[in-house]
Amino acid sequence: MLSLLSDLLWSKILIAVLLGLGLWFTLASGFIQFRYFKKMFSILTARHHESDGHLSSFQALILSVAGRVGGGNIAGVAVAITLGGPGAIFWMWVVGLIGMATSFVECTLAQIYKVAEPDGTYRGGPAFYISKGLGKKWKWLAVIYSVLLLATFGIAFTTLQSYAVANSLKDAFGIPLSYSGIGLAIVVGLIIFGGVKRIAKVAEILVPVMAVGYLLIALVVLAMNISAIPDTLMMIVKSAFGLEPAIGGGVGAAILMGVKRGLFSNEAGLGSAPNVAAVAYVPHPANQGVVQAFSVFIDTIVLCTCTALIILLGTTYDPSVVSAADGVALTQASLATFIGEPGRIFVSIALLLFSFSTVLYNYYLGENSLSYLTKSSNAYLMNGFRILILCLCCLGAILDLSTVFSFADLTMGLLALVNLFALALLFKKALSVIKDYDSQVKAGHAHPTFNSANFPELDLDKTAWPEIKAIKK
Numbered sequence: 001m002l003s004l005l006s007d008l009l010w011s012k013i014l015i016a017v018l019l020g021l022g023l024w025f026t027l028a029s030g031f032i033q034f035r036y037f038k039k040m041f042s043i044l045t046a047r048h049h050e051s052d053g054h055l056s057s058f059q060a061l062i063l064s065v066a067g068r069v070g071g072g073n074i075a076g077v078a079v080a081i082t083l084g085g086p087g088a089i090f091w092m093w094v095v096g097l098i099g100m101a102t103s104f105v106e107c108t109l110a111q112i113y114k115v116a117e118p119d120g121t122y123r124g125g126p127a128f129y130i131s132k133g134l135g136k137k138w139k140w141l142a143v144i145y146s147v148l149l150l151a152t153f154g155i156a157f158t159t160l161q162s163y164a165v166a167n168s169l170k171d172a173f174g175i176p177l178s179y180s181g182i183g184l185a186i187v188v189g190l191i192i193f194g195g196v197k198r199i200a201k202v203a204e205i206l207v208p209v210m211a212v213g214y215l216l217i218a219l220v221v222l223a224m225n226i227s228a229i230p231d232t233l234m235m236i237v238k239s240a241f242g243l244e245p246a247i248g249g250g251v252g253a254a255i256l257m258g259v260k261r262g263l264f265s266n267e268a269g270l271g272s273a274p275n276v277a278a279v280a281y282v283p284h285p286a287n288q289g290v291v292q293a294f295s296v297f298i299d300t301i302v303l304c305t306c307t308a309l310i311i312l313l314g315t316t317y318d319p320s321v322v323s324a325a326d327g328v329a330l331t332q333a334s335l336a337t338f339i340g341e342p343g344r345i346f347v348s349i350a351l352l353l354f355s356f357s358t359v360l361y362n363y364y365l366g367e368n369s370l371s372y373l374t375k376s377s378n379a380y381l382m383n384g385f386r387i388l389i390l391c392l393c394c395l396g397a398i399l400d401l402s403t404v405f406s407f408a409d410l411t412m413g414l415l416a417l418v419n420l421f422a423l424a425l426l427f428k429k430a431l432s433v434i435k436d437y438d439s440q441v442k443a444g445h446a447h448p449t450f451n452s453a454n455f456p457e458l459d460l461d462k463t464a465w466p467e468i469k470a471i472k473k
Contacts (some may be wrong), residue, residue, distance in 0.1 A: 001287045004434075005410055006406055006409040006410040006413060008410065009322060009410065009414070009417075010260050010413055013413075013417070014259065014263075014413050014416060015255065015256070015259050015414075016416065017391070017420050018051065018095070018099075018416065018420065019094070019098060019259070020425055021420050021423065022095075022098030022099060022100065022101055022102045022268075022269070023098060024233050024427075025101040025102055025104070025105050025423075025427065026098060026101040027435060028427070028431065029101060029105075029267075029431065031101075031103070032289075032293075032434065033097070033100035033101045033104060034417075036458075037297075038339060039290055040290055040291070040293060040294035040297070041353075047262050052270065056279075056280065056281065057280050057282050057287060057288065057291055058259040058308065059280065060276055060277055060279060060280035060288065060291065060292075061291045061292070061294065061295055062297045063276045063361065063364075064273045064277065064291075064361075065211065065278075065295050065299065066294055070315070070360070070433060072135060072356065073214075073265055073303045073307055073354065073374070074307055074331050074350065074351050075164055075305075075351070077092075077261065077265075077308050077311070078307070078330040078331045079257070079261060080217050080260075080262075080421050081260060081312070081317065082258030082310065082317075082330065083253060083257050084237050084253045084254040084255075084258060085254050085319065086232075086235050086236045086239040086262075086308075086312055087236060087237075087238075087239030087240035087241070087242075087251065087254035088240075088253075088257040088258040088261065089236045089240075089258065089308040090237055090239070090240035090254070090257075090258065091254060091257075091258025091262065092258045092261060092262035092265070092300055093262075093305070094232050094258070094262075094298065095258065095259055095262030095263060095266070095268070095300070095303075096262060096266055096268070096296055096299070096300030096301050097301070098268075098269065099262070099263075099266050099268025099269060099296050099300070100296045100297060100471055101293070102268045102269045102420075102423070103266075103268040103269075103273060103289075103292045103293050103295070103296045104275045104286075104288070104289035104292065104293045104391075104434075105289065106268075106269070106271060106290050106292075106419065107273060107274050107277035107291070107293075107432075107436060108214050108275070108286050108289035108430050108433060109129045109133065109274065109285075109426055109429075110126075110128070110274030110275070110278040110290045111124070111277060111278060111280075111282060111285035111286075111287075111289075111425070111462065112126055112128060112129065112133075112285045112429070112430070112433055112458060112465075113128050113129040113132045113133055113278075113348070113458075113460070114278040114464050115132075115463075116347065116461055116462045116464045118461035121279070121463060122278055122279050122280075122373075123278065123279070123282075123368060124147050124272055124274065124277075124279070125149075125271065125275035125278055125368055125372075126149075126271035126422060127143075127145050127146045127149075127369070127372045128140040128141070128142070128278070128372070128421050129274075129422065129426060130145060131424045133422075133425075133429060133458075134146055134422065134425055134426065139419075140423075141418060141422065142372070143373065144388060144416065144418060145271065145419065146369040146372045146373050146414040146424075147369070147373070147446075148296065148372065148382055148413060148414055148418065149275075149368075150157060150302045150365075150369040151273070151407075151411050152408060153272060153365040153366060154366025154367075154370075154385070154389070155366070155392065156360060156364070156389075156404055156407055156411060157358070158359055158362045158363070158366075158389055158392045158393065158396065158409035159395065159399070159404055160396065160408060161355040161359050161391065161394035161396070162180075162181055162184055162355075162357050162359070162393045162394075162395075162396030162397050163349060163396045163397060163399065163404075164351060164355055165180055165184055165352050165355045165356070166180035166184075166348070166396070166397035166398070167182055168169060168329075168332070168348045168351045168352065169348055169352065171329050171343070171344070172323045172345050172348035173348065177380050177398050178394070178397060178398055179393040181393055181395070181397025181398060182354065182394055183409025184394075184397070185390040185391075185394050187327045187356065188356070188359055188360065188363070188389065188393055189386070189390050190391065191360060192363050192384060192389065193383075205389060209353075210240060210350060210353040211298070211303065213304065214306070214350045214354075215303065215306060216284050216305065217306070217335070217339075217343075218306035218309070219306075219348055220339070221309070221310050221313065221335065221338045221339070222230055222306070222309060222313075225313045225338075228313055229313075232309060232313060235312070236308070236312070239254060240254055240258075252366070257335045260409070261415065262300060262304075263301060263412070265299055265304055266295075266296045266299045268296050268374055269413065269416050269420055269423075270412065270415055270419060271416075271418075271419035271422075272365055273292050273295065274292075275364070275365050275368045276361070276364070278341060279293050283448065283449045283450065284437055284447075284448045284450040285433050285437075285441075286434050286436075286437035286448055287437075288447070289434070300311075307331060309347060310331065310335055310338075311331060311334045313338075314333075314335055314337040314338065315333060315336035315337050316330060316333040316334045316336075317330065331347050332347040332348060335347050349387070354420045356399060359389070359393065361412070362387070362389075364387075365390050366385060366389070368384060370382065372383055387402055401428045405472070408425040429457075429458060433455070434448070436448075436450070436454065436455075449468070450465060451468045452466065452467050452468075453467035453468065
């Protein structure tokens with residue numbers, strides 16, 4: 001039943017909604033993800049600091065990349081190619097490029113409707129912009145979203161990440177599954193009991209190292225096969241439109257797997273990243289739109305493409321064999337064809353680091369959901385949830401997860417539908433704030449500033465966004 005509902009949701013409804021709304025946001029905003037593409041890279045060279053204990057914009061980027069970059073970039077790409085053929089990668093690119101606009105909108109809204117906590121920190125996300133932006137009559141939708149977010153990220157995805165880590169370590173090093181689960185739980189526990197700031201500090205060190213390391217090894221492989229890259233890219237494009245012999249189910253399967261695995265990887269439209277985007281201290285809400293759109297680009301266009309080329313340039317991938325099993329093993333074996341057994345070990349270590357950071361990210365999303373649902377940060381409740389996360393790390397390593405995969409696909413699809421519906425209703429408000437950012441950029445302001453006094457209709461938290469008399473030039 002879970003599989004049937006998931007197939008209906010993903011094969012028809014979500015493809016139309018996700019791509020349709022993404023195109024609408026792209027066109028109505030004047031192709032905002034491309035207009036500010038150059039500005040996205042400035043976050044890498046800008047001075048980064050915390051303000052009054054808040055996360056910096058860079059830390060929010062790193063934490064969101066920690067969540068987006070994970071098993072989807074290694075195992076998910078392999079599954080997409082296996083079931084959808086090489087053409088699935090093209091549709092992952094489409095979802096990524098369109099998703100940059102969707103992420104821009106949802107993360108800008110998260111900043112607009114963030115609220116200040118008693119300790120001075122911020123909280124926000126879809127539940128907040130649904131209830132505050134759409135009004136009290138839509139509070140039920142915010143509750144549904146929070147429950148789905150908790151079930152999808154806090155529970156299902158945490159279990160799946162543990163499963164991926166344990167099986168990868170067993171394949172590469174022969175480590176028993178239970179040992180990997182216990183080890184992951186111990187390390188995760190040492191961090192999540194320190195709160196979001198400790199998670200961000202760990203991610204700030206771990207994520208750049210793992211992303212750059214994976215990118216470098218991929219570039220080595222690509223350099224070794226540079227003459228074959230143009231033909232491989234052409235094969236991806238042709239397969240996406242059925243111009244190559246049918247592989248993995250034809251064009252329909254390519255689109256389905258590309259959209260599903262693309263969304264699973266970059267999360268644009270799911271509403272997960274806005275929970276992190278809202279925490280950052282920025283001078284204007286659209287700043288986080290720029291930052292989070294860049295996060296989608298890093299995840300899908302850069303890292304997923306690297307994995308796809310490693311698989312397609314290798315000799316392990318057999319298009320006549322259609323199986324979703326051992327996605328991680330396919331990537332490991334493909335890399336091993338280029339650099340030997342160290343390639344298998346490298347992928348296992350990379351997946352371990354990616355999945356570890358994703359578990360931390362998933363925990364924070366679950367914590368944010370609980371905080372919204374209970375209207376408090378009750379220490380006993382939060383500690384209970386942390387213990388649950390540690391148990392899931394242990395159990396996920398040894399369970400048969402076919403049911404969990406189906407459950408995760410279904411709840412992720414429903415999560416996306418709820419968030420995309422809210423984004424459609426709130427887009428006009430987001431666009432007014434984006435236009436304010438645009439006008440300041442055009443006027444020559446290097447650092448646009450948000451004045452909540454100019455937006456009385458938004459009913460903002462004045463502690464999070466105080467009114468200012470004038471915008472400094």
